[in-house]
Amino acid sequence: MRLVGVIGSGIMGSGIAEVIAKSGIDVVIRSRSQETADATKNAIESSLKKQLAKSKISQEQLDAAMAHICVTSTLDDLANCDLIIESVAEDLATKKELFAALDKAVKPSCILSTNTSTLPVIELAKVTNRPDKVCGIHFFNPAVLMPLVEVVRPITASDETIALANSFVKACAKDAVQVVDRAGFIVNALLFPYLNNAIAMFEAGTASMEDIDVAMKGGCNFPMGPFALLDLVGLDTSVAILDALHAEFKSANLEPRPMLKKLVSEGKLGRKTKQGFYSY
Ligand SMILES: NC(=O)c1ccc[n+]([C@@H]2O[C@H](COP(=O)([O-])OP(=O)(O)OC[C@H]3O[C@@H](n4cnc5c(N)ncnc54)[C@H](O)[C@@H]3O)[C@@H](O)[C@H]2O)c1
CATH class of the missing domain: 1.10.1040.10 (N-(1-d-carboxylethyl)-l-norvaline Dehydrogenase; domain 2)
Structure with a gap:
């Protein structure tokens, strides 16, 4: 994965973007307004500064992580992403609408994943023309601290998609577990x-x-x-x-x-x- 898009700048979107940037992967955060997008970048910088103050990271690591982050308010800026992690409010209708729009906005090879806690991933796969490239990548709160990520496999997902999701989780220095697409997954x-x-x-x-x-x-x-x-x-x-x-x-x-x-x-x-x- 060279470029990952994170959609939603709430508790989880912001934390997930921070994890990705700290792992040396470019991340673009899409929020609905430029103000909240900018505020999210500032919040991530504050979080990294706290880690610097506690000597958990160096100034070089802070600068490197920030250099991997950019923000936007339009879906079109996600066109070249290799992976999208959707992390907007836990509402199926909202997520379905977003996945249908994303399917049109991003390149055909891009994997579309959701950070949903419980919703059926298959319902999101079905609104796209790439159901084989849709899966769940479920981080835990706070994403920066929690070591676990559940990789959720709807019946439509290809082996390649699940393998790529797993290697992305490893690149983020997290532990992946596999689970089928059933409400609540494991945790x-x-x-x-x-x-x-x-x-x-x-x-x-x-x-x-x-x-x-x-x-x-x-x-x-x-x-x-x-x-x-x-x-x-x-x-x-x-x-x-x-x-x-x-x-x-x-x-x-x-x-x-x-x-x-x-x-x-x-x-x-x-x-x-x-x-x-x-x-x-
Ligand atoms: N909070 C947790 O502990 C936790 C843990 C793991 C996964 N999750 C999952 O992560 C996702 C986000 O949860 P959160 O805790 O970050 O929520 P949050 O309330 O902190 O943030 C939700 C974000 O979604 C955006 N949003 C709301 N409606 C939208 C719409 N129609 N279009 C685009 N963006 C919209 C909001 O502006 C906000 O940025 C949910 O699917 C949730 O189930 C949450």
Whole structure:
């Protein structure tokens, strides 16, 4: 991969672009407006400066990473990309519209991938004329720190596409696991029933949010408790993930809990809005 396009400049798009640039690969970030595109480049520079201050990277590494990043607000600037990673909001209709447009905008050999947490990758492959070149490349949050990437294989993907996705993940110094195209893939299919149950436990008055978080950190050696993790993921994204899991597996346990939906309807989306289960 010589040039990778990242679409979406939220929590994940920005983190993924930073990982790619630090790996010495050119990356172009496409955001819907030039202002947010520029802000994303600045945010990545701030993130790299923090790593420099902690002596995790050198000034040369910071400069080299920044030299690999450019930003745009138009899809046409992605025409020469070898790989696209779509990371916009977790909404199937939005992603389908984007994949149809991308299919027309980028060169025929380009692989189109999605960072979706749960949505069916096959639905995105079907709106393109290159279903063999569509797969999932699912990073974890925060992308810069988390070592895992799930490579998701819809039935339409060719062996070559999956092999290229794997070699890209390796080039980013991440660990790849393979998974078929089923809601939640490996990690979220196992994680989100637990997170939803933690909210149910709080709603039932069994324990406070704080104590549930302390319990799961101290009792299971998890790095953070379920409420802190939900706020990190984003509560809107969490509802979308649970909706997709519920649509596929039908278990009542997977229906987003009322408290989660209420916070989202109030615009309290977690860390990104400075208010979710906790205040930031
Ligand atoms: N948050 C997580 O922990 C996490 C982890 C792994 C994967 N993901 C997945 O990554 C993707 C992005 O999630 P995020 O957490 O970065 O969300 P976010 O809310 O931080 O960012 C979403 C981005 O999508 C853009 N967007 C929204 N609607 C759009 C549209 N119609 N066209 C183009 N762009 C649009 C927004 O402007 C924003 O830049 C989702 O598919 C999500 O499931 C999220």
